[in-house]
Amino acid sequence: MKKKLALTVCALVFSVSLFAQIRQYIPIVKPVMHEKTRNFLLEFGNEFIKSGEKDIGNYFRAWAEGGFGSGFLYVDPETGDNYVITNRHVVSYGKTVTLQFEQEDGSILNFDNCPVVAISEKLDVALVALPEAARKKFTQGLTILTTAPAEGDEIWTAGYPGLLSKPSWQLGKGTISNNRAKVEQLADPELFKLYQHTAPIDGGSSGGPLLIKDTKLPGGYAIVGMNTWKILDRQDTNFAIPSVYILDFIKEYKASLTLDKEQNLKDRLNDFIIASKGDSFIKLAKYVSYEFVADYGPQLIDVAYQRMNSTHREFLMRAFILEPVEGMRLAIAYLIYMNLNVSKVLKADFETMTISDNESVISIAMEKSQTPSRWIFEQGTWRISSLESVNNLKPAKNYNVVAPYFSLSGGLGVAGTGAGYTLDLNIGGGLFFYGFSISAIGTTQQFTKSEWKGYPDYTYVTTTQTADISLFVFSENFGIQLPIPLGSVSLIPYAGAGISIFNSMDSQYDSLNMGYNYFYGAELYIPSINLGFGAQSRGCQSLTDFGGIVFTVPTLLVVYAKLGL
Numbered sequence: 102m103k104k105k106l107a108l109t110v111c112a113l114v115f116s117v118s119l120f121a122q123i124r125q126y127i128p129i130v131k132p133v134m135h136e137k138t139r140n141f142l143l144e145f146g147n148e149f150i151k152s153g154e155k156d157i158g159n160y161f162r163a164w165a166e167g168g169f170g171s172g173f174l175y176v177d178p179e180t181g182d183n184y185v186i187t188n189r190h191v192v193s194y195g196k197t198v199t200l201q202f203e204q205e206d207g208s209i210l211n212f213d214n215c216p217v218v219a220i221s222e223k224l225d226v227a228l229v230a231l232p233e234a235a236r237k238k239f240t241q242g243l244t245i246l247t248t249a250p251a252e253g254d255e256i257w258t259a260g261y262p263g264l265l266s267k268p269s270w271q272l273g274k275g276t277i278s279n280n281r282a283k284v285e286q287l288a289d290p291e292l293f294k295l296y297q298h299t300a301p302i303d304g305g306s307s308g309g310p311l312l313i314k315d316t317k318l319p320g321g322y323a324i325v326g327m328n329t330w331k332i333l334d335r336q337d338t339n340f341a342i343p344s345v346y347i348l349d350f351i352k353e354y355k356a357s358l359t360l361d362k363e364q365n366l367k368d369r370l371n372d373f374i375i376a377s378k379g380d381s382f383i384k385l386a387k388y389v390s391y392e393f394v395a396d397y398g399p400q401l402i403d404v405a406y407q408r409m410n411s412t413h414r415e416f417l418m419r420a421f422i423l424e425p426v427e428g429m430r431l432a433i434a435y436l437i438y439m440n441l442n443v444s445k446v447l448k449a450d451f452e453t454m455t456i457s458d459n460e461s462v463i464s465i466a467m468e469k470s471q472t473p474s475r476w477i478f479e480q481g482t483w484r485i486s487s488l489e490s491v492n493n494l495k496p497a498k499n500y501n502v503v504a505p506y507f508s509l510s511g512g513l514g515v516a517g518t519g520a521g522y523t524l525d526l527n528i529g530g531g532l533f534f535y536g537f538s539i540s541a542i543g544t545t546q547q548f549t550k551s552e553w554k555g556y557p558d559y560t561y562v563t564t565t566q567t568a569d570i571s572l573f574v575f576s577e578n579f580g581i582q583l584p585i586p587l588g589s590v591s592l593i594p595y596a597g598a599g600i601s602i603f604n605s606m607d608s609q610y611d612s613l614n615m616g617y618n619y620f621y622g623a624e625l626y627i628p629s630i631n632l633g634f635g636a637q638s639r640g641c642q643s644l645t646d647f648g649g650i651v652f653t654v655p656t657l658l659v660v661y662a663k664l665g666l
Contacts, residue, residue, distance in 0.1 A: 123320040126243045128202045129261045129268045130172040130187045130229070130308055132195025134426070135395035139165045142425055164425050169268050171260030171309030172200070172229065173324060174242035175351070183231040183239050186347060187308030188329055189220045191227070194391055194426040198229050203270065219354040219481035222387055224288055224342060225329050226350050243310065244323045247345040250277045250296070250313060258300040258328050260309025268305055275300025275337070282340065287330055293346060299337035302328045311341040354481065363456055366476065369483040370449040370463065378447060382438035389430045389437070390477055390484035397487070398429030403496035405432035408439065410506040411631050411665040436491045444468045505631060505665025512637070512661025519544030521657050523639070533581055540574040540639070544655050570610055572654060574603040574641055576618045596621035601641050603654060612650035616643040624663060631665035
């Protein structure tokens with residue numbers, strides 16, 4: 102009995118010792134935001150607090166103070182240099198990173214001003230170097246294995262998820278539930294297969310290692326992946342990036358150190374030009390530096406919002422609320438795209454390029470002009486930090502609220518002695534728009550009816566009749582509109598014309614008429630809620646008939662509501 106008890110105690114002591122050791126390899130990772138960006142978010146949050154929206158204000162203030170994640174130590178076997186591997190989303194907006202290692206005695210070993218030396222644009226992976234003076238502080242890290250664990254294998258998660266908003270150590274156990282998961286929203290399934298597992302992870306766990314136990318190795322564990330995502334609406338569904346992809350990323354980083362920096366910049370510029378000619382501004386965001394965001398983001402997000410259609414505005418606001426820094430980055434990407442995409446000729450003028458170790462200035466040549474740009478070497482890649490034609494943009498005092506690009510309208514009105522309704526679908530948020538409308542009009546009217554009479558000697562007789570008729574009118578419309586800013590709304594007068602087909606909905610007066618329509622009106626549009634209200638006058642004129650009856654369509658006076666899509 103004593104022997105069994107002694108063995109049990111020894112096992113517990115050994116287990117506790119392993120737990121203590123493993124913490125030394127897994128730091129808390131805290132990105133340090135650019136000071137200008139931090140101050141903007143603090144002021145932005147304070148404005149909400151002053152207006153009584155404390156929850157929203159505190160949310161942005163929390164962003165300003167910076168978040169935290171986890172990581173794990175990596176010691177280069179060839180050079181002995183020390184790095185921490187973590188998720189890109191943990192450190193992406195950081196100018197530098199602070200790393201905190203908890204020691205066996207509970208003290209914290211702190212490393213400030215750690216540079217992000219590489220990020221992956223394909224996977225959520227980043228590499229942080231320890232400061233130059235401490236680059237060889239550690240002699241070994243946890244072993245990284247490339248063999249995939251089998252489904253059902255026991256695995257562990259380690260890191261510092263938040264507990265009452267502060268990082269708190271957690272070592273949790275689970276199993277591999279899918280060792281080759283394909284999730285398109287997380288990683289390109291053609292290139293990457295992920296580990297799905299049931300071990301606990303929470304906010305702050307990102308970047309921490311996925312482990313298997315091996316008491317023969319340093320720390321008692323080996324790394325098989327990096328914890329990255331958690332599916333909130335499904336139980337125990339967490340995802341890790343397999344370690345084989347992480348080691349491939351490190352190999353790519355080491356290979357990049359031997360590349361010619363000038364040629365690397367030229368290749369990056371050519372890719373930037375191709376993206377600027379592409380079909381989406383979103384693809385330009387990865388070229389925008391966080392220094393650009395710090396210097397111009399607060400100003401340019403207002404400019405971008407003013408110039409976007411309602412769909413892009415909604416996308417930008419969602420991005421900004423989810424990740425404010427990335428939202429400003431997208432806004433800058435949009436303005437760069439709108440500035441460069443319109444030019445038929447677009448290229449980097451390499452003859453104007455000057456380059457130093459981490460900075461370059463080069464002009465972007467467009468069809469009729471050139472605009473200087475500045476590029477910096479940030480997080481292991483070249484990114485644009487200014488574009489003169491975009492830097493100088495200022496938000497309008499009363500911004501020009503444009504009409505929604507897609508809109509659906511419905512209205513009721515009067516037509517002579519009757520009534521009617523309309524349904525319109527319009528496309529085009531600028532000066533011109535195009536669309537379709539359907540109208541139904543019930544009215545008492547006089548109309549002419551022509552028919553053959555008098556068997557066997559037919560004569561063509563035209564008579565004038567009066568009847569209650571319900572008309573159905575389908576129109577194809579072309580119009581022009583001129584938004585006039587009025588603070589947070591716009592007054593939009595408009596006019597247009599089009600081609601119409603109309604017929605009676607009563608079988609006894611069946612006759613297809615073709616002609617034209619004309620309309621004019623005005624509306625108030627509120628972009629913040631994508632709603633508009635207006636009044637319109639619409640008329641139709643028949644040019645020809647198929648059925649012997651020529652209808653006179655009374656002018657329809659309509660009040661309507663519009664939904665921006």
